Amino acid sequence: MVDLIELFFFAYRNFVSDPDEVLQGFGFGRAHHRVLHFVNRHPGMRVTDLLDILRITKQSLGRVLRELIDQGFVDSRAGSSDRRQRLLFLTPKGEALAQQFVALQSQRIARALAECGPDSREMARRFLVAMIDPEDRSPIEKLIARADQAAEARTAPRTRPAG
Amino acid sequence: MVDLIELFFFAYRNFVSDPDEVLQGFGFGRAHHRVLHFVNRHPGMRVTDLLDILRITKQSLGRVLRELIDQGFVDSRAGSSDRRQRLLFLTPKGEALAQQFVALQSQRIARALAECGPDSREMARRFLVAMIDPEDRSPIEKLIARADQAAEARTAPRTRPAG
DNA sequence: CGAAAAAAGTCAACATGGCTGACATAAATG
DNA sequence: CATTTATGTCAGCCATGTTGACTTTTTTCG
Numbered sequence A, B: 001m002v003d004l005i006e007l008f009f010f011a012y013r014n015f016v017s018d019p020d021e022v023l024q025g026f027g028f029g030r031a032h033h034r035v036l037h038f039v040n041r042h043p044g045m046r047v048t049d050l051l052d053i054l055r056i057t058k059q060s061l062g063r064v065l066r067e068l069i070d071q072g073f074v075d076s077r078a079g080s081s082d083r084r085q086r087l088l089f090l091t092p093k094g095e096a097l098a099q100q101f102v103a104l105q106s107q108r109i110a111r112a113l114a115e116c117g118p119d120s121r122e123m124a125r126r127f128l129v130a131m132i133d134p135e136d137r138s139p140i141e142k143l144i145a146r147a148d149q150a151a152e153a154r155t156a157p158r159t160r161p162a163g
Numbered sequence C: 001c002g003a004a005a006a007a008a009g010t011c012a013a014c015a016t017g018g019c020t021g022a023c024a025t026a027a028a029t030g
Numbered sequence D: 001c002a003t004t005t006a007t008g009t010c011a012g013c014c015a016t017g018t019t020g021a022c023t024t025t026t027t028t029c030g
Helices: A002-024 A030-041 A047-054 A058-070 A092-116 A120-131 A134-155 B002-026 B030-041 B047-054 B058-070 B092-116 B120-131 B134-155
Strands: A074-078 A086-090 B074-078 B086-090
Touching (some): A002 A030, A002 A092, A002 B030, A002 B092, A030 A047, A030 A058, A030 A092, A030 B002, A047 A058, A086 A092, A120 A134, A120 B002, A120 B092, A134 B002, B030 B058, B030 B074, B030 B086, B030 B092, B047 B086, B086 B092, B092 B120, B120 B134
């Protein structure tokens, strides 16, 4: 097992190094990456939702979120039904950056899966899910499914809102 | 691919959280874990070797290494052939802690592989290797193989030194 | 209506673990 | 003997995590 422990360590280090290089050019760090990623995946999410996902404190999030808002990557709008809420969206500039990160990391994964053969995608998915704490799996899988569904609804809507 | 990006993130977070809890009890952090792990795997390694593996600076390593030495987890001896070198070893106390981390993380991996079926170990290994930068793979695989061989030689020696 | 709870933001202070650059010492090497 | 190598160390900086207290705005509920 020790080999897998170390491979997981080295693989993850490379995995995050791809975005790291891009982030440097903006003076951003990994915390900014995570915020951009999850806001991109869940447009209109509340600050509380983001805190739950990232499992960090309000202060830690507050710093990076303020920078991202000030520099025009994230937009924060008051909720219409509950005006205490601040709903988070990416600006076009933020979307472009988030998409760049997804592209980089997707390329690495796609290359790896291509090297591993036809069934490797499903195997990798099952392995990664199984590595997660059992009590965390269901919420995480639901989170991913919800984001996927919402993304699909945006790109291929059956009925458009108001036409 | 986005699902795998996120699963990798969540899986790794859980993966490092196991040792994190134990480390807290000693007032240590992840940096200490990494040092203990690799010194345990490569007893007698030089400081330079450790810097190459961890890819951090001398200062960053120096801080945690000094704490580990001061508190009796790591032993640093001058090399016999080259007395400039400081060869790093774990004390019995350090070995016990390092072994605890390996046990925790091995348990998680073993549980995951058991859930994934019989061939999953080799599949997971191939996937993780494929996620590593191609130019890093050979050195990393050699590093792991060397550590495995040395460990086997220590636990099941064909001929013991001097008897 | 009014009290309590919830969502968000903010401040001060602190810890960890990265980083740079410079410099010191001891020992090996040519 | 000069240079290089291995290590250690100092001072200081940055990113990102933490706690605890407090405010404002708004919703919810008795």
